[in-house]
Amino acid sequence: MTDYVDAGEAVAHRTLSNVKGEAPATRNVDYERIQGARSEPENWLTYYGTYDGQRYSTLNQITKDNVRKLVPAWVFQAGSTGMHSGASTYSFEATPLVVDGVMYVSGPDGKVWAIDPKTGEELWRYKHASPFDTSLCCGNVNRGVAVGHGKVYMYTLNAHLIALDATTGEKVWDTTNGDVRAGESGSAAPLIVKDMVVVGSAGGEFGVRGHLDAFDAQTGERRWRCYTVPKPGEPGSETWPEDGEAWQRGGANCWITPTYDPELELLFQGTGNPAPDFDGGVRPGDNLYTDSVVAIDVNSGEIRWHYQFTPHDLWDYDSTMENLLFDAPDGRKLLAHADKNGYFFVIDRTNGELVRVFPFVDRITWGEISPDGKVTPKIYPDEEGVPVHFWPGPAGGKEWTHMSYNPETGLIYIPVQEVGATATRRRREFKESIPYWGAGVAVDLDDHYGFVSAVDPLTGEEKWRWNHEYPMCASNVSTAGGLVFQGTPSGEFVALDAQTGEKLWQFQCGSGHHSSPITFEVDGRQYVAVPTGWGGWVEGFLPGLLGAAAGDALFCFALPED
Amino acid sequence: MTATADDRADELHAAGLDGQNRTTLGRMLGTGNVGYAEEGEDGVMRATVRIPEDQLIFDPSIIVFPHGGDIELTLINDDKNTHCALLPHNGDPKIIWLVNHSKGTARLNLDGPGAYWYGSTTGNDEGRGLTAALVMGGEVPDSAKLDRPAQPRP
Numbered sequence: 001m002t003d004y005v006d007a008g009e010a011v012a013h014r015t016l017s018n019v020k021g022e023a024p025a026t027r028n029v030d031y032e033r034i035q036g037a038r039s040e041p042e043n044w045l046t047y048y049g050t051y052d053g054q055r056y057s058t059l060n061q062i063t064k065d066n067v068r069k070l071v072p073a074w075v076f077q078a079g080s081t082g083m084h085s086g087a088s089t090y091s092f093e094a095t096p097l098v099v100d101g102v103m104y105v106s107g108p109d110g111k112v113w114a115i116d117p118k119t120g121e122e123l124w125r126y127k128h129a130s131p132f133d134t135s136l137c138c139g140n141v142n143r144g145v146a147v148g149h150g151k152v153y154m155y156t157l158n159a160h161l162i163a164l165d166a167t168t169g170e171k172v173w174d175t176t177n178g179d180v181r182a183g184e185s186g187s188a189a190p191l192i193v194k195d196m197v198v199v200g201s202a203g204g205e206f207g208v209r210g211h212l213d214a215f216d217a218q219t220g221e222r223r224w225r226c227y228t229v230p231k232p233g234e235p236g237s238e239t240w241p242e243d244g245e246a247w248q249r250g251g252a253n254c255w256i257t258p259t260y261d262p263e264l265e266l267l268f269q270g271t272g273n274p275a276p277d278f279d280g281g282v283r284p285g286d287n288l289y290t291d292s293v294v295a296i297d298v299n300s301g302e303i304r305w306h307y308q309f310t311p312h313d314l315w316d317y318d319s320t321m322e323n324l325l326f327d328a329p330d331g332r333k334l335l336a337h338a339d340k341n342g343y344f345f346v347i348d349r350t351n352g353e354l355v356r357v358f359p360f361v362d363r364i365t366w367g368e369i370s371p372d373g374k375v376t377p378k379i380y381p382d383e384e385g386v387p388v389h390f391w392p393g394p395a396g397g398k399e400w401t402h403m404s405y406n407p408e409t410g411l412i413y414i415p416v417q418e419v420g421a422t423a424t425r426r427r428r429e430f431k432e433s434i435p436y437w438g439a440g441v442a443v444d445l446d447d448h449y450g451f452v453s454a455v456d457p458l459t460g461e462e463k464w465r466w467n468h469e470y471p472m473c474a475s476n477v478s479t480a481g482g483l484v485f486q487g488t489p490s491g492e493f494v495a496l497d498a499q500t501g502e503k504l505w506q507f508q509c510g511s512g513h514h515s516s517p518i519t520f521e522v523d524g525r526q527y528v529a530v531p532t533g534w535g536g537w538v539e540g541f542l543p544g545l546l547g548a549a550a551g552d553a554l555f556c557f558a559l560p561e562d
Numbered sequence: 563m564t565a566t567a568d569d570r571a572d573e574l575h576a577a578g579l580d581g582q583n584r585t586t587l588g589r590m591l592g593t594g595n596v597g598y599a600e601e602g603e604d605g606v607m608r609a610t611v612r613i614p615e616d617q618l619i620f621d622p623s624i625i626v627f628p629h630g631g632d633i634e635l636t637l638i639n640d641d642k643n644t645h646c647a648l649l650p651h652n653g654d655p656k657i658i659w660l661v662n663h664s665k666g667t668a669r670l671n672l673d674g675p676g677a678y679w680y681g682s683t684t685g686n687d688e689g690r691g692l693t694a695a696l697v698m699g700g701e702v703p704d705s706a707k708l709d710r711p712a713q714p715r716p
Contacts (some may be wrong), residue, residue: 004638007666010649010658083679083693129650131676131698158673159706171653176706181675182713209708227709248710432715 014125023114023123023167026100029148031194035262042521044098047144047189048402049518052325053259055404055477057519061526062559063481067495067505070557073527074120078107078552080533083132084140092533092552095144095189095475095516103520104152104166105531105554106142106189112154114169117529118522120556124169130157135183135433137205138537143257143400143516144189146197149217155186155199161215163197175220177213183433184208189257193267193298196223200254204272204318207249207436210290212258212269214301224301228252228271228289235303236288246283249430251275252290256320256400261333261349266304267296268323268335268349276430277316277394278381278423279438286311291319293337295352305352309339314380315366315423316394316441317341322402324412325349328458336457338403338414340396343369346457358460360414360453361397366390381425381439393421393443395541402475402516404484409498411454411463413484415472417541419448443543452476452486454501464501466494473541475516477528485528487513489545493530493555511551529556582618582690589691594623601628610636611694613645613660618687620647620680620694629700630674638665645687650678650696657683674698 014021027033029045037045041058048055062070084090096105103117110128115121130140134157146153151172152164159178164171177199178184183206190199196214204210210228215221229250230236240247251274258269274283274290291310294303310317317340324336335349342364346356354373367377381388395417403414421443430436450471454463466486474487483504484496489512495505512534519528533552538545571580578585580593599609609625618641627633637647639660646659651670658666660682672678677697681688701707 002663004663004665005661007637007639007658007660007664009666010637010647010656010668010670012651012654013648013657014654016657083681125654127654129652129655129672129678131673132679133677158676159702160673174652176673176702179702179707181701181715182708184708207713209710211708222705231709245711248713430714432713434716 019122019125021124021168023102025167026102028150029099031192034148034192043100044096044518044520046097046146047095047191047257048259048322051260051262053322054324054326055402055475056406056479057477058480059519059521059526060480062479062483062528064483064497064504066559067483069559070495070505071560072507073556073558076115076120076122076554078111078533078554080108080552084109090550091139091141091514091535092531093141093143093515093536094531096518096529096531096554097145097147098518098520099147101522103529104145104147106145106154107552108140108142110156112145112152112164112169117520117527117556126164126169126171128156128160128162131180134158134180134185135203135206136185138540139535141187141536143187146190146192148192151217153190153197155188155190157185157187159184159186161190161197161199161220163220173220175215175222181433182206182208188255191257191260192217193260198258198267200269202253202255204251204253204275205277205435205437206433207251207275207430208253209248209250210252210254210271212254212296226296226301226303228254228294230288239286239288241284249275249436250283250287250290254320256322259323259325260298261325264350265298267298268325269294269296270320270323272318272320273316274313276436276438278314278441279425279427280312280314281427287313291317293319293323293335293347295349307347307352307354309337309343309345310341311375314377315390317396321398321400324403324405326405326457336412338398340392340399341366342392342397344455344460356460360455361392361416362418363391363420381423384425384427387422387424389420389422391420392417393419394441395419395443395537399473399541401473401514404476404478406478406498408480410456410458411498412457413476413478414453414455415474415476415486416451416453417471417473418450419471419542420444443540445544448542448544452484452496452501466496466501466503470545471542474513477517477519479519485517487515487517487530487532489513489534489542489548491532507557509551509553509555511549511553512545525558525561527556527558529554582616588689589617589619591691591693592623594619594694595621596624596626597622599625599627599633606632606634608634610638612638613641613692615641618691620692623694624697626697626699627674630672630698633670633672635668635670636665637668639663645682645692646684647680648683649680672696672698674700
């Protein structure tokens with residue numbers, strides 16, 4: 001036999017594509033610029049658009065009067081092929097960012113792209129290899145990147161915080177921040193604050209002790225770590241069994257990006273469920289700081305105050321979703337939070353004092369929260385092997401997907417899910433990397449609906465609702481054009497009148513929405529972009545659509561140029 | 563029904579699952595050999611994988627690395643057909659085209675611990691048997707571990 005033919009060396013897959021390999025340099029994004037993000041609505045500089053989490057844009061080229069003319073400007077296909085980590089629960093959940101004419105977006109399976117936001121052209125791509133056997137409760141997903149200091153930051157599925165060069169996508173640094181053998185993973189979009197990058201843990205269904213971490217944005221060196229379950233002797237430890245091991249597997253993970261108040265220098269982090277989710281017998285007490293908002297000093301990582309939405313949770317009612325910051329007419333600094341437990345909370349964000357609480361869903365059977373905040377559990381998995389049905393189900397009246405606030409209408413637009421579930425307590429021992437639920441759970445297959453609820457957070461009054469056959473499992477965005485854009489599980493992307501809730505426009509994207517739309521402007525033209533791709537924890541929030549069409553397209557809409 | 567664990571290779575062979583066009587059409591995934599990479603003084607972990615004639619399998623089909631890091635994989639196609647390998651790598655997957663009787667190299671970087679699949683993405687090589695695994699052992703750095711006492715594992 002002759003010598004082997006020289007096959008050479010393996011090359012990057014992207015070199016066999018039309019990817020340009022480079023994005024234009026943008027102006028630097030730093031702390032000062034992100035603080036002023038509202039003043040440059042042409043960009044979407046940070047996860048929520050602004051630190052306050054309002055998901056509101058002052059752009060007004062697309063209005064109630066012309067939105068019916070909205071058409072796709074381009075479509076970007078993420079390209080879901082081959083074996084994924086957690087292929088069964090793939091979903092495109094991200095929030096795109098736009099900086100000075102460059103879009104940055106992450107996808108499932110460790111992918112990040114820089115895209116020309118006018119044409120959809122792929123400028124560069126990065127793919128972090130994701131171990132196929134990572135413990136994941138809720139899919140092979142990523143909710144977005146942070147952009148600043150010339151870099152793009154992503155928290156990978158296997159809990160590495162990585163920094164990429166914003167112009168080339170080449171890796172600059174890589175810091176391992178979580179223990180995949182302990183069931184940790186990463187899915188949240190990082191947040192840039194000052195000269196740091198902040199990101200939180202995932203793994204509440206595997207008994208991970210939750211934490212939020214801050215890193216030097218230039219080097220990746222950790223500045224601080226804040227655990228959201230206290231050790232014995234620390235404040236809050238009295239809410240856990242004194243001599244038990246429960247705190248070690250306590251949960252309270254931080255898998256959604258916090259909001260931030262630069263004046264108070266406080267991060268407002270929502271925390272996840274206690275572990276095990278449904279078996280409270282092994283963790284008597286309130287279990288701080290699970291299911292809470294914790295106000296964390298951005299300089300030290302210390303918890304300044306907390307408010308717990310569901311003490312001693314027995315229903316998987318994470319409170320990780322956003323804490324939206326707004327000010328009352330009298331100047332009082334407030335925070336709004338629509339919890340999984342079906343109640344809407346308004347809190348004084350300077351001290352954690354409850355201002356108002358009211359239900360925002362139709363069906364609540366798990367318990368009751370009085371106007372002064374007293375929590376009374378009523379129905380919960382208690383007796384071993386006995387099924388218990390409750391509303392809202394474990395995905396909540398609202399899951400992680402985000403509401404928006406329009407300061408002109410004074411309304412908050414909540415994507416609401418009406419789905420119940422049955423849980424049957426089944427005690428099990430804890431083992432690292434094995435799901436630690438303490439119950440068998442089946443979410444209702446056919447009794448479900450949803451709506452967008454426009455609520456006045458100052459009174460609790462619902463001004464209007466837009467009803468839909470299916471629960472709302474995606475974020476919305478509101479604009480100064482008097483519009484609210486909302487994606488549905490059945491694929492429609494709709495524009496609603498912010499004053500009345502009337503549907504003014506829709507486009508069928510071909511796959512359900514479980515992501516966060518944004519709006520931006522380039523060269524005087526306003527765009528609305530939304531990733532589509534049904535999946536994620538569908539068995540938790542809408543199992544009735546487990547068989548719905550998958551997808552992986554980022555749609556970008558605009559008014560016709562002529 | 564009977565099942566076996568101790569003599570799995572014999573059982574797979576007897577069941578006609580470890581070759582081409584026997585009980586089923588291709589070779590069942592995950593039925594090949596296990597190999598181990600060697601770590602050089604330069605810290606690079608090296609291993610060789612071959613595609614034997616008419617077997618449509620990467621041999622070994624599971625390569626175990628002691629920990630995450632830099633890998634140098636030598637790929638040899640001893641088959642009389644053309645194949646390729648699309649391999650995981652931090653940054654972007656890498657691809658190498660392997661014509662009949664050819665030899666090449668892939669330099670990869672992968673995190674550990676965890677398992678990664680790769681395959682020959684031409685025709686339906688992957689479904690016939692040319693899907694294999696790179697398995698990274700080890701632990702994450704102490705700085706990434708949770709502050710808690712050691713916990714039980716399965």
